[in-house]
Amino acid sequence: MPLEDNAGAGQPQRTNAAYAIPEDEISLRDLWEIIAKRKWLVILSMVVCLGLAAAYVSLATTVYESKAMVQIGKVAGQPLNNSLQLASALMNRYTLVNTEQANKQLPKLYAVTPDKADGSILTLEAQGRSPQEAQQYLQGVIQRLLAEDHQRYQQLVGVRQAQLKRLQTQYQHMRSAADIKIGKGQADSTSALLLLEQFRRTEALTHIQSAIANMENALAPNNTSPTAQTLSPRYDPIPIAPKRGLILVLAGLGGLMLGVFLALLQNAFRK
Template sequence: MSLEEKVPQDEFGLRDVWEIVLGRKWLVIASAAICVGLALAYVTLVTTVYESRAMVQIGKVAGQPLDNALQLASRLKNHYTPVNTDLAQKQLPKLYAVTPDKKDGIILTLEARARSPQKAQQYLQGIIQRLLANQQQRYDQLFKARQAQLGQLQAQYEDLRPALNTKGRMGKAQADSTSALLLLEQSRRTETLSGLLVAIANMQNELAPVNTMPTIETLSPRYDPNPVAPKRLLILMLALVGGLMLGVFLALVQNGSRRQRERASF
């Protein structure tokens, strides 16, 4: 028995597939054309969505952020998209995403979507303005509270300093009769004043611009003139590839059916 006789007649290779497809090329072309036509109708009828993006840096007081980035992002999403329904998903304009930066936890990226790039930008600008106003109120409250604490420390220092000077003069006038209790009291007051000076210096450093600043807009809302949905080119390319594959499949099925009918006729 020769090698050719061992190969089953039903098996065929890529060349046979190519010949089948080439013989039914109009079927493949028609399948691709129909799929592309359907995809073109879809991208024409579906709502075109544009996106605007902005970035916000959360403020801080005494080195502590005004808000936790994850919690603030969740509150914003819940406020502007209160119900997770199909209607809410289709709602436009809408706040699409609020994403904390992975490297810098106080940076938030906000993305809004609408039916036009201008509307997306205007909608996001409104959100940013309200966010900054709320954050400014919180910043003012915390900053004033810290300033009040600093004022109290400075007042305590000013109250104790004259008393220490008086005790010092009394000690000089009565150097021979100064008691151990008086010296101990003077030492305690000196330590208290030193502690107050350190606390005042630390709080002044905490209130310095490097450690205390309001929430700011690091990137103003900007829109992309290209729509984010639907992805027309991608959809059309996938439709073309899918149509060609479907056409090849139909050509092979048609060829297999023809061969079965030929065998049945013998």
């Protein structure tokens, strides 16, 4: 009997120990009660964060963006400029050396990006304090680029056109000389030397004809074209910065989280 009493007495103790709730744990209901009691602290935190965010948004410089696209010219199928090198050169030309001043610079050339599908197409992005400022600044950058590339394009095309003209003149001279010699040779009996000479002249004329055809094909519009603006700088009235709505939403959420943290911290200190 004493053994049975001891066993019965020990069983409830083990059961209570298994289902006991630790004192340092807190339920969601307790958490809600703590926050509800200090709701004004949470609201005050949100108001302060929203106020700071609103002050920043009102004082920050509004930035607008304008985009345009340029097709790099080519001569005989070869581009006038390497797209990556041209993009780097443009950014270096229009970006200040001092990084801090470059970040504050407006208007400015923000980015020059080669197209992934076609490397000869560049997308230029400029930023300004107004849509008009960004658009006009980008138009000036593009006009200078087109003027410089047009000058180089004219030089390269001029060289190839001169080569084509020389080939055409040479062909005409050789053709005329061949016709005269053939006319004289008709009075004489055909000889092996005359046939050999005619064969050589015909082969030379064929070679020059092929060179002329290749040169004309290289100067055709599909292989030779100047740098052109394919998309004019657009006028976008929607600012890209600051993101007012996003900033205010993040400020509200941050204020809410800060208020909950302060409420829990205050409750812990009071305990």
